Amino acid sequence: MYRIVKKKELAKNIKLIEVEAPMVAAKAAAGQFVILRIDEPGERIPLTIADFNREQGTITMIFQEVGYTTRKLGELKEGDFLADFVGPLGQPSEIEKYGRVVCVGGGVGVAPVYPIARALKEAGNEVISIIGARNRELLILEEEMRAVSDELLVATDDGSYGRKGFVTELLDEVLRRNGRVDRVWAIGPVVMMRAVAEVTRPFGIPTIVSMNPIMVDGTGMCGACRVSVGGETKFACVDGPEFDAHLVDWDLALRRLNMYREEEAQALAYHSGEGGNCRCQ
Amino acid sequence: MPVSLKKTPMPCQPPEERIRNFQEVALGYTEEQARMEAERCLQCKKAPCRQGCPVEIDIPAFINFIKQGDFESAIKKIKEKNNLPAICGRVCPQENQCEKYCTLSKKGEPVAIGRLERFVADYELARGESELPTLPPPTGFKVAVVGSGPAGLTAAADLARMGHKVTVFEALHVPGGVLMYGIPEFRLPKRIVQAEVDYIRRLGVEIRTNSVVGKMVTVDELLENGYDAVFIGTGAGLPYFMGIPGENLLGVYSANEFLTRTNLMKAYLFPQYLTPIKVGERVAVIGAGNVAMDAARTALRLGAKKSMIVYRRSAEEMPARKEEVENAREEGVEFHFLTSPVEFHGDEAGWVKRMTCIRYELGEPDASGRRRPVPVPGSEYHMEADTVVIAIGQGPNPLVLRTTPGLELTKKGTIAADEETGATSRPGVFAGGDIVTGAATVILAMGAGKKAARAIDAYLREKGRRSHG
Ligand SMILES: Cc1cc2nc3c(=O)[nH]c(=O)nc-3n(C[C@H](O)[C@H](O)[C@H](O)COP(=O)(O)OP(=O)(O)OC[C@H]3O[C@@H](n4cnc5c(N)ncnc54)[C@H](O)[C@@H]3O)c2cc1C
Ligand SMILES: Cc1cc2nc3c(=O)[nH]c(=O)nc-3n(C[C@H](O)[C@H](O)[C@H](O)COP(=O)(O)OP(=O)(O)OC[C@H]3O[C@@H](n4cnc5c(N)ncnc54)[C@H](O)[C@@H]3O)c2cc1C
Ligand code: SF4
Ligand code: SF4
Ligand code: FES
Numbered sequence: 122m123y124r125i126v127k128k129k130e131l132a133k134n135i136k137l138i139e140v141e142a143p144m145v146a147a148k149a150a151a152g153q154f155v156i157l158r159i160d161e162p163g164e165r166i167p168l169t170i171a172d173f174n175r176e177q178g179t180i181t182m183i184f185q186e187v188g189y190t191t192r193k194l195g196e197l198k199e200g201d202f203l204a205d206f207v208g209p210l211g212q213p214s215e216i217e218k219y220g221r222v223v224c225v226g227g228g229v230g231v232a233p234v235y236p237i238a239r240a241l242k243e244a245g246n247e248v249i250s251i252i253g254a255r256n257r258e259l260l261i262l263e264e265e266m267r268a269v270s271d272e273l274l275v276a277t278d279d280g281s282y283g284r285k286g287f288v289t290e291l292l293d294e295v296l297r298r299n300g301r302v303d304r305v306w307a308i309g310p311v312v313m314m315r316a317v318a319e320v321t322r323p324f325g326i327p328t329i330v331s332m333n334p335i336m337v338d339g340t341g342m343c344g345a346c347r348v349s350v351g352g353e354t355k356f357a358c359v360d361g362p363e364f365d366a367h368l369v370d371w372d373l374a375l376r377r378l379n380m381y382r383e384e385e386a387q388a389l390a391y392h393s394g395e396g397g398n399c400r401c402q
Numbered sequence: 403m404p405v406s407l408k409k410t411p412m413p414c415q416p417p418e419e420r421i422r423n424f425q426e427v428a429l430g431y432t433e434e435q436a437r438m439e440a441e442r443c444l445q446c447k448k449a450p451c452r453q454g455c456p457v458e459i460d461i462p463a464f465i466n467f468i469k470q471g472d473f474e475s476a477i478k479k480i481k482e483k484n485n486l487p488a489i490c491g492r493v494c495p496q497e498n499q500c501e502k503y504c505t506l507s508k509k510g511e512p513v514a515i516g517r518l519e520r521f522v523a524d525y526e527l528a529r530g531e532s533e534l535p536t537l538p539p540p541t542g543f544k545v546a547v548v549g550s551g552p553a554g555l556t557a558a559a560d561l562a563r564m565g566h567k568v569t570v571f572e573a574l575h576v577p578g579g580v581l582m583y584g585i586p587e588f589r590l591p592k593r594i595v596q597a598e599v600d601y602i603r604r605l606g607v608e609i610r611t612n613s614v615v616g617k618m619v620t621v622d623e624l625l626e627n628g629y630d631a632v633f634i635g636t637g638a639g640l641p642y643f644m645g646i647p648g649e650n651l652l653g654v655y656s657a658n659e660f661l662t663r664t665n666l667m668k669a670y671l672f673p674q675y676l677t678p679i680k681v682g683e684r685v686a687v688i689g690a691g692n693v694a695m696d697a698a699r700t701a702l703r704l705g706a707k708k709s710m711i712v713y714r715r716s717a718e719e720m721p722a723r724k725e726e727v728e729n730a731r732e733e734g735v736e737f738h739f740l741t742s743p744v745e746f747h748g749d750e751a752g753w754v755k756r757m758t759c760i761r762y763e764l765g766e767p768d769a770s771g772r773r774r775p776v777p778v779p780g781s782e783y784h785m786e787a788d789t790v791v792i793a794i795g796q797g798p799n800p801l802v803l804r805t806t807p808g809l810e811l812t813k814k815g816t817i818a819a820d821e822e823t824g825a826t827s828r829p830g831v832f833a834g835g836d837i838v839t840g841a842a843t844v845i846l847a848m849g850a851g852k853k854a855a856r857a858i859d860a861y862l863r864e865k866g867r868r869s870h871g
Contacts, residue, residue, distance in 0.1 A: 144618050158575060164667070164676040165575070189676060205575040207612040337667070337677070340573050340614055341799055342583075342639040343659035347650055354643065354650060359801070373650055376752040380652050384678035391673040 123157075123206040126179055128199050131261045132254075134186040135229055136195045137171070143178030145208045151236035152214030152331065152363055155180060156339040158205035159193055166190050167336045167358075169233035169308075170209060180208070183232035183261065189388045210339045211362045214329070216240045219303040221247045223295060224270070225288050225317055227309025228254055231262050233331055234308045239269040241306075247271050249299070251291045253309075257282035289316045296324050304329070307366065311375050318366035328366035332357045334377055349373050407510025410439040412517055417732040421702045424587045424670050427729060428492075433471075436521040440468035443513045446505050451515060454500040456849025457484045457556070461500060461515055468518055477522040481535070484519075485559040485605075486552065486598045486848065488527060489581060491520025492590050494845045495723050527597050534604055538565040543862045546571060546629040548615045548802060551579020552844045553635035553835025555602055556851030557858070561633075562605040564859045569629075571613040574666065579637055581844070583666035584658070586696050588703065592665070616801035621809075621831060630865065631830045631858045634817060635851060638796040638836035644688070648746030649792070653680060653754040657693045657793035664700050682788030683707040686757065688743060689793035690720040695727060697791040698735045706789070709735045714742035714762045714775045740764070740775065744782070746790060757785050796841050806831070816840055824854030825861075832858055 127139035145155060154169045172181035186192045197203075214237045222241050226234035231252045242248045250270035254260040255278045267273045274291045275283030284291060288309075296302055305328040307317035314330040321328040334346040334357050341359035348357050349370035355361060413429040414420075420427050431439065443465040451461045459480055467476035480487045494500075496516040504512030526532050543566045547554045550572040558568045576582050581595045603609060615621065621632050641656035643649055660679070663669040667677035685701040687694045690713035701709040711730070713720065716739045720727060731737070743757040761781035764773035798816050803809060810818040810827035817826055817833040824832040834850030836842055 144613070148618055162668070162671075162675040205612050207573070207575070207614060207618075209617060210614070337659060337662055338574065340617075340639075340801060342641070343662050344641045344643065344656040345659045349650060354645075373752075376652060377650070381678045381680065384672065384680070388673040388676055388678070 122202040122204065125197055125199055125201050125203065126177075127181075128197070131183065132259045134195070135183065135259065135261055136186070137181060137183045138194070138197070139174075139179045139181045140203060140206060141178060142180050142206050142208070145180055145206065146173045146175050146178045149173040149180060149209040150213035151216065151240045152233075153209035153211045154339075154362060155182065155206060155208030156210060156336065157194075157203050157207070159190065159197070160204050163193075163204065164190050165205070165337060165339070167210070167333070167339060169331070170236065171232040172236060180206075183229060185229040188385050189392055192389075207339065210358060212360070214240065214306070214363055216244050218245045221249070221299065221302050222304045222306065223292065223302055224248060224250045225292055225305065225307040225309070226250070226252045226266070227288050227307075227313040228259065229261070230307075230309030230313070230331075231260075231266065234306060235262050235265055235269070237306055237308075238266060242269045242271075249295055249302075250274070251276070251288045251295065253277060253283075253288035253291075255279065287316070288313065289320050292317060293320050296321065296326070302326050305366075306330075311371065311378065314366060315369075315371040318369070318371075322367055329363050330366040330369065331362045332364055332369065332374060333362065334374065335380065347377075405442050405444070405506065407506075409511045409514040409517070410435050410442075412514070417734070420588065421699075421733045424703055426591055427588050430524055431517055431521045433473075436468055436518060437471060439514050439518060440465045442506065443469070444505055450503040450505060451500045451513070452503075454498075454503040456499070456845050457490075457852055459483045459500075459519075464522070465513065465515070465518060468522065473522050473525045477526045478533070480519060480522065484848070485556060485602055487519050488523035488594045489552070489590065489598055490845060490848070491516050491518075491523055492594075493581075493585060495843055497724065499845060527594070532601060535563065537563060537606065540567065541565040541862065541866075543567065543630045543866070544569070544628055545631045545633065545858060545862075546624040547633045547635065548621070549573075549579060549635040549637055549835075549837075550577035550599070550609060551635055551637045551835060551847060552581065553637070553837075553847035553851040553854075554579070554633065555599065556848040557633045557635060557832075557834065557855045558607045558851075559602045559605055560852055560855035561858060562602075562607045564855070566859070566862065568607045570607060570609045571615050571619070572609060572611045573614040575611050576666070577609050577611060583662045584693070584696070586661065586665055586700050587670075588699070589696070614801065616805040621802065621806040625830060630862055631832065633824070633851070633854055633858060634802060634826075634831065634833040634837060635835045635847070636799060636802050636837045637847075638816075638841040639799045640797040641792070642795045642797060643792055644743070644794060646743065646745055648748060648754065651746050651748040651754040652752050653682065653788060654746060654790045654792065657687075657689070657697045657791050658796065660697055660791045661693075661700065664704065670704060679704065680789065681706050684787050685709045685789040685791065686712050686743075686785065686787035687791045687793055688712050689795070690715075690722055691793065691795070692722045692726055693796075694791075694793035695722045695730045695735075697793050699730055699733055701789065701791070702733055702735065710738055710787070711735060712738045712741060712743065712759070712785070714740065715772065716740055716764060719772045738785075741785075742775075743785075743790075753788065754790055755786065755788060757787055757790065758782050759785050796836075798837050798840070814840055822853060823857035824850060825857060830861065
C-alpha cells in the first residue's frame with residue numbers, strides 16, 4: 122500500500138498528489154512515469170512523474186480529472202492509500218547541454234514539462250518556457266516554471282491571462298525572433314503536440330513530445346501502447362514515452378486514445394449511480 | 403479384475419453452458435472417481451511415469467495413498483517435491499510428461515496422473531489452511547528471485563525450504579506470471595493460483611509486487627545490497643506482432659493484451675471492474691498454439707458470435723495441446739487452416755473490419771520437422787473480422803537483460819544458462835523458465851526453478867565455506 126502524504130487542488134479538476142514510494146523516488150528521473158491502481162476493481166492508469174523527493178521518498182503527480190479513475194483519485198485524501206504504485210517506467214528525457222531550448226506545456230501537460238525544464242536548466246541550457254491553458258483559472262505551475270526558466274511566456278485561449286491564443290503562436294514568434302533554437306520539448310493534449318510539430322518542422326528543430334497512449338502493464342508485455350514513429354511500431358511504455366515529434370503518426374495516436382470512449386462513459390455512469398445502482402462504495 | 407483401458411472420465415460443464423460463463427470447464431473428480439482411477443495404477447516397480455515429471459514427484463506412492471483413501475498423505479507426498487500441485491494438475495501437458503511414460507499407455511490410456519494430482523490438491527485446499535513442512539534453521543543467506551511465474555515461485559519455495567531467506571520481485575500487482583495474466587479463469591481459477599502462492603508465502607517467502615527489476619532496482623544493485631544470489635525467471639512476456647499493414651488498427655490486439663485485460667484485470671466483469679475490452683461479432687485469432695486456443699475460447703465468452711482460429715499450417719502441425727483443441731472445437735471455435743492474413747483493413751474510424759488472407763500449401767519439412775507452409779501466389783481473398791488477436795508467439799522481455807551487464811544471451815535473445823543448474827555467465831546469477839527456453843510450459847519452468855534452487859543452495863554453501871575457511 123502506498124500512502125498519499127500530500128494533496129492539493131491546483132485548478133478546477135486539476136489535482137496534485139504526493140505519494141510515498143521510496144524505491145521509486147530513488148530512481149525517478151524527468152520524463153518517466155508511474156502506473157497506479159487505486160483499489161482491487163480498479164484500472165491501472167499511467168501518470169507522469171511531475172516531481173520527486175529522494176530524501177523523503179515521495180513522488181508527485183499532477184492529474185486532470187477526466188474519467189472515473191482520475192475523479193476517484195481526486196476524491197482521496199491525505200493519509201489514504203493506493204493499492205498499487207509501480208515505477209519509474211519509460212525512458213528518462215535525454216538531458217544534455219543543447220544550448221537554447223524551448224519547453225512548451227499545455228493544460229495539465231505543464232506538469233510533466235516542469236521537471237524536464239528544471240533538468241535542462243541545471244544542465245546549463247538557456248530555457249525559454251511557454252505554458253498555456255484554456256483560461257487563467259486552469260493555468261498551473263506558473264511560479265515553478267518561472268523559477269527554472271530564463272524566460273516564461275503565457276497564453277490562454279480566452280485571453281484572461283497572458284497572450285490570448287495558443288502556445289503554438291507564441292512558439293512560432295519565439296522561433297522567428299530568436300534565430301537559433303536547439304531543441305524543443307512539448308507536452309500537452311495530442312492536438313497541441315501535433316500543432317507544435319508543425320510549427321517547428323519548417324525550422325528543422327529537433328522536437329520531442331511525450332506520448333500518452335492507453336496502457337495496461339507499462340513494461341512492454343501487452344502492446345496496448347503502440348505508437349507509430351517514422352513508420353515503425355514502438356511501445357511507448359518502454360521505448361518512450363518521448364519520441365521525435367516530426368516522425369509520430371498523429372492520426373493513429375488520436376484514434377487509439379478514443380478506442381474505449383463508450384466503455385469509459387459506461388463506467389462513469391455505472392459507478393456514479395445513474396439508474397440507481399451505485400456500487401462505488 | 404482386468405484394468406480398464408480408459409481413464410475414468412472427469413465431469414465437465416457442457417459446452418453450450420460453459421461458453422456463457424468464465425467458470426472452470428473441468429470440474430474435477432469426486433472421491434469415488436479418484437479412488438476408481440487410482441485403482442488402475444499398477445504400482446510398477448520401476449515406475450516409468452516418474453521420468454516424465456520434471457519436479458520428480460513420487461507418482462506411484464501418492465497414487466497408492468489415494469487408493470487407500472488416505473488423501474492427506476497423498477498430498478503430503480506430492481508436496482515433498484511440488485509446491486504448486488493444484489496448478490500442475492490442471493495445466494501440465496501430461497500427455498507429453500508423466501502420462502506419456504505410463505506403462506498403461508502401451509495398451510490403452512495412461513493413468514490420469516494429472517487429474518489425481520488435482521484431486522488431492524483441491525481436497526486439501528477445500529479443507530482450509532494446509533500443513534507446513536518443518537523448515538530447517540535459517541542459513542543466513544539471502545536470495546532475490548526476479549519474476550513470480552512458475553519458475554520463480556518454484557525456485558523461491560525450494561530455497562525457502564532449504565533455509566534461505568527469499569524475496570521475490572514481481573513487476574505486476576499480483577504474483578503468478580502467466581498463471582494470473584495469461585491462462586484463463588475457466589482453465590485455471592485465479593483463487594487456486596493465489597491459494598498456492600499463499601502457501602509459498604507461508605513458507606517464509608516475501609513477495610514484493612509492483613517491483614520492476616531493471617527499472618526500480620537492477621540485478622547488480624540487488625547483489626550489492628545484501629542478496630547473495632539472484633534467480634531470474636522473467637518469462638517470455640514480449641508479444642510478437644506480424645509486421646503487416648493495418649496491424650495498429652483499433653480492434654487488433656496482441657494475445658497478451660487480450661488475455662491480460664480479461665484475466666488479470668477482469669474485463670469480463672466490466673464495468674464493475676474498470677478495465678474495458680472490446681470484442682466484436684467476428685473474432686479472428688491468428689496462430690494455433692495454447693495461447694491462441696485460450697484467446698479464441700475467451701472471445702466466445704466475451705460475447706463474440708464467431709470465433710475463428712486462422713493458421714498457416716494444417717491441423718496436424720497445430721502446437722496446441724489436443725485437449726485444448728478439442729475443447730475449442732466443442733465450444734464452436736472455427737478452424738481455418740493453410741491461410742494467414744497479409745493485411746488488415748479498417749473503416750473510416752480506424753476499426754478493423756476485414757483481412758486480406760493468402761492461402762498456403764505445405765512444402766518440405768523445415769528445421770522444426772514440420773512441413774513448411776508456402777504461400778500460393780495469387781490466392782489472396784478477403785475474410786471479415788471486426789476483432790483480431792495476434793497469437794503468433796512471445797519473446798524475452800529485454801528490461802532485465804539490458805540492465806545486467808555481462809549477462810550472456812543466446813541468438814534468440816534468451817539468457818544463456820546451464821540446463822542442469824541454471825548458472826549464467828555471471829557468478830551468483832541463475833536463470834530458468836521461459837526466459838531461458840523461450841515460451842514453453844509451466845512444468846518445464848518449474849523443473850528449471852527446482853534445479854536452479856539446488857544449484858543456488860550449493861553455490862551459497864560453497865560461498866559460506868570459503869568466507870569461513
Ligand atoms: C505515459 C503517460 C503519462 C500520463 N501522464 C499524465 C499526467 O501526468 N497527468 C494526467 O492528468 N494524465 C496523464 N496521462 C493520462 C492519464 O493516464 C489518463 O487521463 C487516465 O488514464 C484516464 O483515466 P480515467 O479512468 O480517469 O478516464 P477514462 O474515462 O477511462 O479515460 C479518459 C481518457 O483517458 C485516456 N485513458 C483511459 N485509460 C487509459 C489508460 N489505462 N492509460 C492511458 N490513458 C488512458 C483515454 O484517452 C480516454 O479517452 C498520462 C498517460 C500516459 C500514457
Ligand atoms: C495464454 C497462455 C496459455 C498457456 N497455457 C499453458 C498450459 O496450459 N500448460 C502449460 O504447461 N503451459 C502453458 N503456457 C505456458 C506457460 O504459462 C509458461 O511456459 C510459463 O508460465 C513460464 O513460466 P516462467 O516462470 O518462466 O514465466 P512467466 O509465467 O512468464 O512469469 C514471469 C514473471 O516475471 C515477471 N517479470 C517480467 N519481467 C520482470 C521484471 N523486469 N521485474 C520483475 N518481474 C518481472 C512477469 O510479470 C511475470 O509475472 C501458456 C502460456 C500462455 C501465455
Ligand atoms: S507435476 Fe505434471 S508432470 Fe509431474 S506428475 Fe504432476 S502432472 Fe505429471
Ligand atoms: S507407470 Fe503408470 S501404472 Fe505404472 S506406477 Fe506409474 S502411473 Fe502407475
Ligand atoms: S503498456 Fe503494455 S506494452 Fe506498453
